[in-house]
Amino acid sequence: MTEAETRQHIIFAALKLLAEKGFTNLNMNDIVRESGVSKGGVYWHFKSKDEIVQAMLDFILTEQINIVNVALSEPDSASAKLRRIARFAEAEALEQMPSPLDLYALATRDPVLMGRLIAYFDQYQARIAVLVQQGIDEGEFTPGDPSLIALNIISLIEGAFLIGLTIPNLDFAAQVESAIDLLLQGLNRRT
Amino acid sequence: MTEAETRQHIIFAALKLLAEKGFTNLNMNDIVRESGVSKGGVYWHFKSKDEIVQAMLDFILTEQINIVNVALSEPDSASAKLRRIARFAEAEALEQMPSPLDLYALATRDPVLMGRLIAYFDQYQARIAVLVQQGIDEGEFTPGDPSLIALNIISLIEGAFLIGLTIPNLDFAAQVESAIDLLLQGLNRRT
DNA sequence: AGTAACAGACCGAACGGTCGGTCTTATAGA
DNA sequence: TCTATAAGACCGACCGTTCGGTCTGTTACT
Numbered sequence: 001m002t003e004a005e006t007r008q009h010i011i012f013a014a015l016k017l018l019a020e021k022g023f024t025n026l027n028m029n030d031i032v033r034e035s036g037v038s039k040g041g042v043y044w045h046f047k048s049k050d051e052i053v054q055a056m057l058d059f060i061l062t063e064q065i066n067i068v069n070v071a072l073s074e075p076d077s078a079s080a081k082l083r084r085i086a087r088f089a090e091a092e093a094l095e096q097m098p099s100p101l102d103l104y105a106l107a108t109r110d111p112v113l114m115g116r117l118i119a120y121f122d123q124y125q126a127r128i129a130v131l132v133q134q135g136i137d138e139g140e141f142t143p144g145d146p147s148l149i150a151l152n153i154i155s156l157i158e159g160a161f162l163i164g165l166t167i168p169n170l171d172f173a174a175q176v177e178s179a180i181d182l183l184l185q186g187l188n189r190r191t
Numbered sequence: 192m193t194e195a196e197t198r199q200h201i202i203f204a205a206l207k208l209l210a211e212k213g214f215t216n217l218n219m220n221d222i223v224r225e226s227g228v229s230k231g232g233v234y235w236h237f238k239s240k241d242e243i244v245q246a247m248l249d250f251i252l253t254e255q256i257n258i259v260n261v262a263l264s265e266p267d268s269a270s271a272k273l274r275r276i277a278r279f280a281e282a283e284a285l286e287q288m289p290s291p292l293d294l295y296a297l298a299t300r301d302p303v304l305m306g307r308l309i310a311y312f313d314q315y316q317a318r319i320a321v322l323v324q325q326g327i328d329e330g331e332f333t334p335g336d337p338s339l340i341a342l343n344i345i346s347l348i349e350g351a352f353l354i355g356l357t358i359p360n361l362d363f364a365a366q367v368e369s370a371i372d373l374l375l376q377g378l379n380r381r382t
Numbered sequence: 383a384g385t386a387a388c389a390g391a392c393c394g395a396a397c398g399g400t401c402g403g404t405c406t407t408a409t410a411g412a
Numbered sequence: 413t414c415t416a417t418a419a420g421a422c423c424g425a426c427c428g429t430t431c432g433g434t435c436t437g438t439t440a441c442t
Binding site for chain 1: 212213214215216290292293295296297298299300305308309312333336339340342343345346347348349350351352353354356357358359365366369370373374375376377
């Protein structure tokens with residue numbers, strides 16, 4: 001195993017544990033056990049628990065941005081892209097990915113994490129804003145401030161996530177779908 | 192001080208600390224110090240830390256429901272009520288209330304907390320659904336499943352909160368306002 | 383006197399992090 | 413080619429601290 005491989009191996013182990021037990025119950029000894037790497041080994045690659053948390057957040061946010069990028073790169077109408085993003089989000093939620101909720105909560109207190117999170121939201125917002133602009137240009141959406149509308153769209157998706165992650169036995173897919181419908185109904189130009 | 196007063200005093204102290212330092216750094220010794228009640232005293236009123244966390248969540252959720260109830264009791268149009276709720280939410284966010292984010296994250300792993308949270312969302316959803324129904328009946332909103340629409344509205348508000356709590360220097364009020372506008376544009380019957 | 387309400391010293395487990403050492407692989411001089 | 417040397421990657425026992433929680437009182441009111 002190369003250095004980078006081991007590093008990622010440790011991060012994946014940590015992510016798995018985070019998904020299973022939440023941050024409050026995430027401790028180094030468990031990460032050591034789960035990863036199969038010794039304590040010394042883990043601390044060779046990461047100088048602190050905080051650094052692991054940081055790496056986990058980076059990984060998740062990068063994944064998220066990639067999902068959005070892929071959805072945006074498809075040659076589709078703006079609303080179709082929007083639906084695609086929502087569906088990706090849904091698919092990912094169904095996997096055993098750890099909820100970013102713990103990490104968001106942490107970021108509220110940690111300037112470093114907060115920095116990454118802000119950068120992420122900036123990127124996210126910028127990309128969605130481009131999409132909104134596309135929709136407006138193509139006459140699909142009613143004109144408005146793309147940046148602000150983008151933030152509202154993100155709010156809706158994140159909120160749906162929050163609810164979906166919290167409430168079990170909820171038809172998450174249907175909810176996201178209808179949320180987007182509601183949103184589009186508001187965005188679509190009235191013909 | 193009566194028993195109930197001391198109890199609430201301790202909870203307030205815990206809430207203040209939660210707001211300041213987040214759940215990860217919330218410990219009993221600090222609660223003891225902040226409340227001014229001794230450890231024995233605190234453990235006289237609460238048999239465990241979990242019980243305090245539970246009480247905190249209960250308090251926050253009850254507050255939230257009350258806000259909604261007050262907003263709903265005003266004799267207003269459906270959309271006006273909706274704006275009122277958003278504005279209340281915003282006002283509360285500006286105070287130093289602790290973000291429920293930590294508690295939401297916790298609830299994901301704790302069945303008891305989850306139970307309270309689900310009950311809360313159920314109530315919340317039911318109330319908003321009534322409001323949506325009112326809007327539909329009065330011809331203000333386009334017809335649709337009030338329950339599902341209610342969930343979407345909640346998603347939007349919670350999402351706006353999430354973003355607002357996370358990103359600093361964001362014009363939170365403006366964002367919520369525009370989010371509701373966007374929503375209403377979708378909800379309003381096209382004349 | 384009895385009990386509800388509190389005080390605070392104390393406990394053991396668990397935590398994040400350290401440290402001296404080992405194993406493997408790469409390099410280089412003879 | 414063989415071997416000496418060194419560096420990188422990893423090991424796991426151990427340490428100091430912190431944590432949630434307990435226990436033995438003490439106060440004050442009825």
